[in-house]
Amino acid sequence: MFAFQGIHRVFKRISIASMIGLGAFSTGPAMAGGLITYEVGTAEVGLGSAGYSARAQDASTVFTNPAGMTRLEGTQYVGAGQVLWGNTQFSIDSGTAPGLGDVDGGHAVGSDGWFPGGGGFLSYSVSPALKLGFALTGNFGAPLNYDDDWAGRYYVQETTLLGMSFLPSIAYRVTDKLSLGAGVNAMYGSYENQVAINNLLPAFGDGQLKIDDTEWGWGVNLGLLYEITAGSRIGLTWNSQVDLDFDAPAEFSNLAPGLNTLLNRRGMLNANIDVGIKVPQQLMGSIFTQVNDRWAALGSVGWQQWSKFGQVQIGIDNVLNPTSITTDLDFKDTWHAALGAQYRLSEPWLLNFGIAYDSEFQGGSDVSPLLPVNSAWRFGVGTEHQASATFSWGVAAEYLYGGTLDVNLESEAPVALGGRGDLVGTYDDTGTVFLALYGNWKF
Structure with missing residues (x-):
């Protein structure tokens, strides 16, 4: 009877926490080494992701390494929110076809550069050795919204690729030093892509092609935490690939009559487009060590398999001879490294800071306007305050x-002969500012 009541209470708390998390939650654009971000409004923002799989200091470990739940007592909940502003604006070069105009597209990320994010994380103690957890957050995707008449409109106008993860998890302390954890990643994916079509005849203006789909994908998160000493530990995590099999019909609108007829004859007018997105598998190894009463050092290394991503660019290269409405984009695997520290300013105050680097996932220096991201450096700082025995809060940037x-x-x-036109230019000094606020409750 006692066990049943305990399970009932944890599911009730999970339901409440999920609703709170939904209020704070929204996936945000990932601006580094691919489209998976480490920033979900938690202390990782201030640490630059250093110690990601080994920190295990609050319930956000349900997401970063489920094995870390064995270090938490009782029931704990972290509610996190963040806002970001991204500087992703295209500068047109002289090599761009004159027929494309001179509109730069504006700040492409979110709404004029702004986008919210966050999540909710719950850990529950069934016994000192057995823990259950649940997380609701999103760390995959990139929403972009260019001006409709920008110079690159025949390559992309608007695209949304977002994944929201529901993560029920479990952890067990095998020995005094070794803990193992596992979670199911139920990801709800949303995909939309919109591009202008060159109608060739100015009287008709631009046509438009749009695809839109939602899909569930499933994966597994596995974690290991080994406590070398009371103040030092290493964490290892593996997140499996999640297949988001977006498959939607091509929705054309405002096509010139001749182009409409030609596309219909070639079977492209109502063709289904298989986008084939695969959220890549990833490995992460982290370390945490308490150097003395005031200082702790943290570090991480990681790998993500972006070569399996599978994104496509939609549109028509030449409306006088349309042969395809998709173009495959190639990507390569990425590496991640981070270093950080924590400094105890006083009994209630803790300072976090860190630096990280992610390698490029698009080859060379060229990128697609569909995905204006590549390698990146992170610089984070944050502070936490222990307000009482049962509540603490933190801010991070x-x-x-x-x-x-x-x-x-x-x-x-x-462009004058039905093509997309050459698009040449740069995204100068791209950068993103994250601001996070989170609270940690113990019950």
């Missing part, structure tokens, strides 16, 4: 620097 990204797309035909 991070600057992510993505450098200058080049775009050099060559069209099959000039």
